[in-house]
Every structure is written in structure tokens, then in C-alpha cells.
Amino acid sequence: MKYEKKLWEEITNHRMMTIIVFVLILVIAIVIWTVSTASNVIVAGGSTSVAPIMNDITEQYKKKRGEDIVYNALGSAAALVGAQNGSYAFGFLSKDVNSTPKSGDNGANAQNLWNNKHVLRFVFARDYILLTYHLPNGCSLKKDPLTNKPIPLNFSAFFGGDGTKLIQKIYDHNITWGAAFKDQLVCSPSGRNSGFYTLTREAGSGTRDFFESGVIKTKIYSTDQVASSNGAMYQTLATTPGSIGYLSFSFIERVASDPQLGIQAVASVTGASNPKSELPYVYDDTAKTYDFNPDYSLVRPFTGIVNTVGKHFNKALEFIAWMLDPKPYDDYKKRGIPLAPDDAAYWYIHEGDQPLTHDDIYFLKYNNNTNFAINGNGTLPGWGMNKKYLSIWDYIIRQNPDYDHNYPVYKGTDEVSN
Numbered sequence: 001m002k003y004e005k006k007l008w009e010e011i012t013n014h015r016m017m018t019i020i021v022f023v024l025i026l027v028i029a030i031v032i033w034t035v036s037t038a039s040n041v042i043v044a045g046g047s048t049s050v051a052p053i054m055n056d057i058t059e060q061y062k063k064k065r066g067e068d069i070v071y072n073a074l075g076s077a078a079a080l081v082g083a084q085n086g087s088y089a090f091g092f093l094s095k096d097v098n099s100t101p102k103s104g105d106n107g108a109n110a111q112n113l114w115n116n117k118h119v120l121r122f123v124f125a126r127d128y129i130l131l132t133y134h135l136p137n138g139c140s141l142k143k144d145p146l147t148n149k150p151i152p153l154n155f156s157a158f159f160g161g162d163g164t165k166l167i168q169k170i171y172d173h174n175i176t177w178g179a180a181f182k183d184q185l186v187c188s189p190s191g192r193n194s195g196f197y198t199l200t201r202e203a204g205s206g207t208r209d210f211f212e213s214g215v216i217k218t219k220i221y222s223t224d225q226v227a228s229s230n231g232a233m234y235q236t237l238a239t240t241p242g243s244i245g246y247l248s249f250s251f252i253e254r255v256a257s258d259p260q261l262g263i264q265a266v267a268s269v270t271g272a273s274n275p276k277s278e279l280p281y282v283y284d285d286t287a288k289t290y291d292f293n294p295d296y297s298l299v300r301p302f303t304g305i306v307n308t309v310g311k312h313f314n315k316a317l318e319f320i321a322w323m324l325d326p327k328p329y330d331d332y333k334k335r336g337i338p339l340a341p342d343d344a345a346y347w348y349i350h351e352g353d354q355p356l357t358h359d360d361i362y363f364l365k366y367n368n369n370t371n372f373a374i375n376g377n378g379t380l381p382g383w384g385m386n387k388k389y390l391s392i393w394d395y396i397i398r399q400n401p402d403y404d405h406n407y408p409v410y411k412g413t414d415e416v417s418n
Contacts, residue, residue: 042312042319045072046079046092047206048229049127049248050302054092056347057323064322064342067315076206080108083305084117089316090306094206094248095213097121097303114389118308122392123366124324124344125353128249128280129210129298131155131267132234134260136177136242138191141264142184150264153184154277157270158298164217170244171198171221177242198223199233199245210300211246237261250352252281252290263290271297292354301362302353306392314399321396326363329355367392 044054051073058069072078072088079091098109113119133153135141141150156162169175178185178192185192200223201208207230212219224243227233233245238260247255256263268277278297281290306316328343334357339346345355356363390398 040068040312042067042069042089042315043072043087044069044090044092044316045074045082045088047076047094047302048073049094049207049250050092052250052351053125053302053348053353056351057344060341060344060347061319061322065318067319069319075202075204076209077204079305083119083307084113086307086310088307089310089312090304090320093303093305094127094300095209095303096301097305111389113305119305120308120390120392120395121366122304122306122320122324123301123356123362124304125302125348125355126292126299126362127302127353128292128296129207129215129300130247130249130252130255130280131215131244131269131298132237132247132251132255132261132265133244133267134237134241134265135185136187136191136194138188138194139177139185140187142186150262151184152264152279153181153267155267155269158215160217163269164215167216168218168221170196171200171216171223173198173222194242197225197240197243199225199227199236199243201233201246202226202228206300207246207248214298214300215246237265248352249280249292249354252352256290269297271295301366303366308395317395317399320392321400324356324367324392324396326356326358326360330357333357 051071054069054071054073058071061067061069072082076093076095079088079093082088083091097113110121113121141152143149144151155166158164158167166175166180170180173195175196176192177194177196178187180196200211200221225236227236227245230248230251234247234251234254237243237245237247237255238258252263252266255261255265258265263281263283266280268279270277276295278293278295280293280296280298282293283289284291304320306320307313310316323344325344328337328339329345329348331337332339332345339349341347348355356367
């Protein structure tokens with residue numbers, strides 16, 4: 001019995017679990033690669049948060065081009081493994097891929113991926129993270145005296161600020177609901193003394209990586225339940241009073257319409273440099289929809305990576321060029337031209353994520369031409385890329401010189417204006 005107990009403790013150790021997850025991903029990726037190499041099907045995989053978008057746009061792309069693309073939602077870690085070993089033509093992560101090398105990152109940053117694995121990175125959309133809670137029994141939110149509507153809970157600045165300190169106490173079970181939000185809640189004695197039921201995502205999740213790097217600022221914390229997807233976390237939040245967790249923006253309509261939660265269950269955040277309390281959404285009273293709030297701070301990129309020496313690279317690049325095209329959303333935001341189902345951006349918004357325009361910081365930083373990324377032209381800093389690196393748009397234009405990329409400011413690697 002002692003041996004079995006010790007073995008179980010070892011297996012449940014966080015590091016051991018991470019290794020097991022990666023081994024399983026590798027085995028699955030090899031099986032997928034074996035199947036895909038016998039056909040012309042383009043195989044991709046990665047983040048579960050990206051899966052709803054991929055289901056939409058791959059179906060639309062098949063209608064447009066007749067190309068089959070299979071997306072395996074096995075988590076962000078699977079995207080890195082699959083793209084590196086060639087089992088995926090491309091993959092998606094619901095987090096950043098660092099631009100500059102860092103010790104101990106296993107080559108997961110852009111420069112190392114390119115140098116060692118012939119893998120490029122790009123960004124196609126941004127996601128807003130919803131800090132979501134279910135108040136304990138016996139507690140209610142204070143109301144706005146003018147509108148009589150509940151005021152959502154507010155966290156101070158994250159990324160190491162007071163909000164980070166508070167969420168650390170919450171996840172370490174060192175604080176009660178009443179003590180954490182004493183000025184924001186009306187509670188009975190039992191409600192005030194209630195503890196938090198904390199939720200996180202599974203190892204390898206990009207959403208979890210963002211939470212640990214940007215919100216709680218540690219990988220060592222206690223949690224009551226590990227949810228295997230956004231949907232699983234949402235279900236637990238909806239049915240568990242006293243719970244707290246985090247969701248992708250794509251779940252905002254479900255949270256808002258849930259009788260046990262409601263839109264007031266999404267917290268606001270006070271920015272580190274802006275004292276104004278910001279919710280992740282702006283409500284459009286005419287359209288009755290929740291739009292993206294550009295001032296909200298808990299935002300992550302949806303990152304793509306593609307293997308440039310893979311069997312299906314040319315076909316994958318055609319798909320990526322279509323899904324990255326910023327002109328439709330640019331026209332929609334600046335000129336009011338409606339989006340159509342033929343535009344990838346149409347489906348991003350449909351699934352609750354924000355596409356990029358030409359002048360979006362993510363588009364400029366990750367998808368612009370190589371010299372821009374190397375030199376940091378304009379007001380942006382350099383990103384540590386050396387001159388061997390080619391951006392995704394370098395490849396798109398070089399592989400398809402006649403492609404109408406709708407990017408008039410693109411100059412190529414040999415012609416960049418300051």
C-alpha cells in the first residue's frame with residue numbers, strides 16, 4: 001500500500017502530470033500524422049478556445065476552395081508539438097509565443113522555433129478573459145443608486161498589482177468572500193464568512209497559461225477543481241455558489257443569459273495606469289450585444305504557428321493568408337462596410353473574439369514585414385528577431401506574388417519606409 005500511495009503522489013505531482021500530458025499529445029500527434037500523410041487532408045490542431053472559430057472558418061473555406069482542413073482541439077501544448085514535428089501543417093495557441101529567447105522555454109519562442117524547427121508565428125485575433133464568479137449564498141452585489149442595477153465586483157490592477165495579491169489569497173484559500181470584497185457586497189454573517197471554490201484549467205491550456213502569467217503570477221497555487229475546457233468551467237460556475245474562475249470572451253452571452261449568473265457575474269478591472277474601472281465589454285443597446293472594450297487590460301492574442309517545410313505548407317499558407325486578411329474588419333470598423341460569411345473576421349466575431357485591423361498592435365508586431373520586426377520601426381520597440389527570420393507576410397507575398405493581400409503599407413523585406 002505504501003508503494004501504491006507513493007506512486008500516486010508522484011503521478012499527481014504537477015511536473016509529472018505535465019510530462020504525461022506532453023507524452024500523450026506526442027503519441028496522438030504521431031497517429032494523426034500517419035493518417036494525414038496518406039491523404040491530401042490538411043491537419044491542424046491546438047487550443048480548445050480556438051476550436052469554435054476553426055470549426056466555422058474551415059467549413060467556410062471548404063465551401064470557397066474545396067480544401068479539407070481537420071482541426072484537433074487537444075490544447076495549446078499540442079500545437080507546439082504538432083507543428084514542430086510536422087504532424088500539423090499549422091497549429092493554434094490561445095496565448096503569446098515569446099519573440100525573444102528565454103532560458104528554459106524549450107524553444108517555444110518565435111526565434112527559436114524558426115531557427116530550430118522552421119516554424120513561423122502569427123496572430124489572427126485577440127481574446128478578452130472574463131473573470132467570472134458565482135456569489136455565495138447570503139451575499140449580493142451593491143447597487144448603483146442611479147440605475148438600481150448591481151455593480152459587478154472590481155479587481156485592482158493585475159500583472160503584479162493589488163489584483164494579483166488578492167487573487168493569490170483567493171486561490172490559496174486565505175481569505176473569505178466578505179474580507180475580499182467587504183465594500184462591494186451585502187452579506188449575511190454566513191455569506192461573509194464563506195470561502196471561495198476556485199477553478200482553473202488543465203495543464204497545457206493556453207487560457208491557464210495566460211491566467212498564471214498575467215493574473216495570478218504564479219504556477220504554484222491551490223485549486224478546488226480543474227476544468228478541461230471553457231464549457232466545463234462555465235458549467236461549474238453556473239451551478240456552484242461561491243465559485244470563481246475565468247472564461248474566454250466567447251462565453252459572455254451564455255453568462256449574461258444564465259439565470260444563476262447574469263452579466264453582473266463578470267468582474268471589472270482597474271488598470272495599472274488608468275484609475276477607471278473597466279469591464280471587458282461595452283453593451284450595444286441598439287443591437288443588444290456585448291462588444292469588445294479596447295481599454296480592458298486582460299487581453300491575450302490568439303497565435304498561430306506554421307511549419308514552413310511541412311508537406312502541406314503551400315496549401316496551409318493559402319488558408320492562412322485568407323484567415324489573416326485584415327481588410328474586411330478594417331473596412332467594417334472604419335467605413336461601416338458589413339462583414340460577410342466569406343470573411344474570416346465574420347466568424348471571429350460570431351464566436352466572440354476580435355479580429356485585427358491593419359494598424360492593430362498585434363498585427364503590426366506579429367504579422368508585419370521582417371524589417372519592421374527587426375528594427376522596431378515607428379513607436380514600437382524591436383522584438384529581438386534576427387535577419388534570418390521571415391514574417392508570415394514575407395512568405396505570403398513571396399509564395400504568391402500576385403496575391404491581393406489588401407495590405408497597402410506592406411513593403412517587403414527590402415523596402416521599408418520609416
